[in-house]
Amino acid sequence: MRSFAAIMTQRHGHRLGEWLTRAEEADLPGINRFVNGVTCDLEAVAAGLSLPFNSGPVEGNVNRIKMLKRQMYGRAGFDLLRKRVLLNH
Structure with a gap:
């Protein structure tokens, strides 16, 4: 196999x-x-x-956003989370 x-x-x-x-x-x-x-x-x-195509870059971005969301859980609201997602790339 x-x-x-x-x-x-x-x-x-x-x-x-x-x-x-x-x-x-x-x-x-x-x-x-x-x-x-x-x-x-x-x-x-x-x-x-x-085919040579893959979703690696998209999955990497999703993982990064989920990590930021977990780090921010219970600490701040949506506005601060949004700033971190947009500024940390």
Whole structure:
């Protein structure tokens, strides 16, 4: 099942169908649940494993804002939180 790691890291989404077939034949309980989940949205998963786009920058911003919100919890109102979000980038 290590071949899935190669599909992910080398962006070989076109090989996903072949991997799913082999994984189903292996008949491992945890892998079967994973295969069922991937099969539900196969086109999106294949695109995610093929295309060079990612949401890393957006997720980084979301994490930064959540961290600031946690730091400010109970200390100040929305105005101060807004200033920190806008000024700390």
